Amino acid sequence: MSKQHEVWVFIEQRDGKAAEVSFELLSKGRKLAEQLKGALKAVVIGEKISDVAAECFKFGAIEALVIEDTSLKHYRTMLYSRILGNLIQEHQPRIVLFGATVIGRDLAPRVASFTKSGLTADCTELKIDTITYLRKEYPDLLLQIRPAFGGNIVATIITPDNPVQMATVREGVMEMSPLAKPVNGKITKFPFQKDATDDLVKIIERHHEENKVNLKAAPIIVAGGYGMGSKENFALIRELADVLGGEVAGSRAAVDAGFVEHARQVGQTGVTVRPKLYIACGISGAIQHRAGMQDANKIIAINNDPDAPIFDVCHYGIVGDAMQVIPMFIEAYKHKLK
Amino acid sequence: MSYNSIVLVKQVPDTANISGEVMKPDGTVNRAILPAIFNPEDKVALELALQVRDQYGGTVKVITMGPPKASDILRECLYMGADEAYLISDRKFAGADTLATSYVLAETIQTIGNFDLIFGGRQAIDGDTAQVGPQTAEKLGIPQVTYAEEIKKINKNAITIKRKTDGGSELVEAKIPVLITVIKEAATPRPFKAKRVMAYKNARTLMELEKMAEGNSLLYIDQLKDEYITKNLFIKTITTDDLDVELERCGIAGSPTKVHKVESVVLGASxxxxxxxxxxxxxxxxxxxxxxxxxx
Known part of the structure; x- marks a missing residue:
């Protein structure tokens, strides 16, 4: 198997626990590797991470490249980028994927700069295809599809002439699909070597709050937009979510207006969700928002503007004032449940 | 102890206020409908650099790479309080992706020299990539602190910064020189000072002076330039002639990523x-x- 066809995923871990986005990327990477007829490998950097490495086999990695040291316990730019940069330089994988998290967006560009690789941020779709660019045919290129210009256009980016193609993908965009039976993968350990630059940046304190909001796992989501008008009116969104046993969410405009906290933002710069039911109240439905919810099983849109773009992605559209429709909906629901 | 800062700024299309069709019938992006603005997080970065100067002393220089028109935001930087502004502009730098951009920025920063802190916004609203900061730091061989929320203190050759992380925050201490990218919560940009607006509204780049000279046979460009330098109204302009760069690493030639296709977002049938x-x-x-x- 040629090394040039390898697909690598940087596995992000915090305190020995892998980030979900890394498994989502392994799931996608597995399909890309199949098309390239290459191997899927996971790169795991940290301290005491053999469990994380073993978990990667559930998602199809055939090998985990592991670098362990006490100084690697927490993510630090200088150390992680040096290790990953050197590994990529030496092994020349065809594709390297990162989560578009704070860590991924700090690490990937530094590694791409060091290896002089192309890097595309926040891809919403990745495909392998043969492309003709400037009259030259490039077999098996990675098509990196991402929104641009504030989501008004979708661009397909390619890296035709570079050996290594890199991309970051936001959490929740790719679907996580574990294998029925884990791969009998191998763990390859690489030695850690200290460097004079290691301590240029030191972590003095860390505050980490486990995200209490788990929108991704919620079967029902009730989301409000700027059209709700005020923080007080937003209480109605909470009431409906309570009655239905769902989670509360908001559009970016609602978050910016302070109606709801950022952790509950759905959309391109928030969370991507696929609930059984998504109720959008007073949300106009800008592309950035739709990108985060359009794969919901059923979508109900409530908006007083009949031309709001949200009606183009919904299954049930209610033209009306959310302040009046929501109480009616709650009543109807309670009545039918009896 | 005083600190010299360089701030990386960018003029961007105002993607949040788009009216009309983004795509022209020929499939290219219609930039004309997009008003050009000062990238919001870069303005926050400048504010933070000015605060450091106000507290510790030193200088604040701003750099932008872009078309000649990007001088608009450099004047805004001067209105806010920047000491010096540089425009990097050359056709050979056009079409650069983040890798080629960071290469030219790093070369320019090295040419200017004498810096302790480099600031920039976390990301620009036209591409949202957040890549140019870290890539510039890598090329300069200095550490980076991204997603900076607050400067806690600067002590001799170390700066303590609170930064945002995934689901939390951390306090880090970085050795100077360091490149810092800031999020919008880090500071509120100060308004323009009326006195500075009066003083710098006539500040001009080399390209702008050349244009003035072209339209007037009595004006000689070298004379004009000297005059503007004397009046402290000259915005330093950097082209390929001023840098020792490898051209194959600049602009479209130096960009590994290429745009294969651009499509307007089409809504699904209702x-x-x-x-x-x-x-x-x-x-x-x-x-x-x-x-x-x-x-x-």
């Missing part, structure tokens, strides 16, 4: 069912969702 905002209709909808096992 095939939804319209529900009347009445108790009866909503009751039926609830029943249907129960049948589909979404409720209950």
């Amino acid at each position: 095939a939804h069912e319209t529900i009347e905002p009445s108790k009866e209709a909503l009751g039926k909808l609830v029943e249907k969702l129960m049948e589909d096992h979404i409720f209950g």
